[in-house]
Structures are given as structure tokens and as C-alpha cells.
Amino acid sequence: MTYALITGASKGIGKCIARELAQKGYNLLLVARSTDLLQAVAQELEQEFAIKALVLSVDMSHPEAAQTIFNFCEQQHLAVSILVNNAGYGLSGKFEKYASSAHEAMLQVNIMCLT
Numbered sequence: 001m002t003y004a005l006i007t008g009a010s011k012g013i014g015k016c017i018a019r020e021l022a023q024k025g026y027n028l029l030l031v032a033r034s035t036d037l038l039q040a041v042a043q044e045l046e047q048e049f050a051i052k053a054l055v056l057s058v059d060m061s062h063p064e065a066a067q068t069i070f071n072f073c074e075q076q077h078l079a080v081s082i083l084v085n086n087a088g089y090g091l092s093g094k095f096e097k098y099a100s101s102a103h104e105a106m107l108q109v110n111i112m113c114l115t
């Protein structure tokens with residue numbers, strides 16, 4: 001079954017894109033950390049647009065996150081035809097205000113995982 005995979009779908013732009021794609025009839029795989037928010041989005045879109053919406057809670061700052069998402073798609077036999085690499089954020093303020101681990105986590109989410 002053809003799916004659109006949207007990262008960062010629990011809120012903001014990702015949630016809006018999920019709605020747009022659901023409206024066009026796409027089934028969805030919604031990825032982010034917040035399980036409750038993801039489930040609420042999935043339920044809302046399934047009811048409104050009669051599509052199938054799966055959720056996967058993953059912290060994309062973890063190095064194995066991309067493989068976890070790939071494995072889930074394989075296990076569920078999902079044919080992903082659209083990938084929306086939306087999850088991300090920016091640390092604000094002075095660079096030195098943050099521990100190197102915080103910079104690494106952001107790079108992992110914004111660059112490594114989506115690549």
C-alpha cells in the first residue's frame with residue numbers, strides 16, 4: 001500500500017502537510033517523538049479523510065533512528081512514495097551556551113537522520 005512518510009508530523013508544518021496529503025487520499029506514516037500528539041493527528045485524519053495513518057515514535061537525535069524507521073516500513077510492507085523530511089529545529093542564542101552534545105543532537109536530527 002502506498003504511503004507518505006512525514007517526519008515531525010506531531011505539530012507545526014509537518015502536521016499541516018499530513019493534513020494536505022490525507023486530503024489528497026494518501027495513507028500516512030507519521031513520525032516524531034510525541035506519541036500522544038501523533039496518535040491524535042492520526043485519529044483525526046483517519047476519521048476525516050478515510051485514510052490509514054500509522055504512527056511511529058522515534059527520537060531522531062539517536063544515531064539508529066533512520067534504520068528504525070526503515071525497519072518499520074519493511075516490517076509493515078509500506079511502499080513509501082512520498083518522503084517529507086520535515087522534523088528539525090534550531091538552537092537559538094549564543095553557540096557556546098550549549099554543550100557539544102546539544103549541537104551534535106541537532107546535527108543528528110537536521111542532517112544525519114534525514115540524509
Ligand SMILES: NC(=O)c1ccc[n+]([C@@H]2O[C@H](COP(=O)([O-])OP(=O)(O)OC[C@H]3O[C@@H](n4cnc5c(N)ncnc54)[C@H](OP(=O)(O)O)[C@@H]3O)[C@@H](O)[C@H]2O)c1
Nearest residue numbers: 008009010011012013032033034059060061086087088089
Ligand atoms: N516555522 C518556521 O518559520 C521555519 C522556518 C525555517 C525552517 N523551518 C523548519 O521546518 C521544520 C518544521 O518547523 P515547524 O515550525 O513546524 O517546527 P515545530 O512546530 O517545532 O515542529 C517540529 C517537529 O519536529 C519534530 N521533532 C523535533 N525534534 C525531533 C526529534 N529529536 N525526533 C523526532 N522528531 C522531532 C517535533 O515533534 P516532537 O517534538 O513530537 O518530537 C515536531 O513534530 C523544521 O525542520 C524547522 O527547522 C521552520
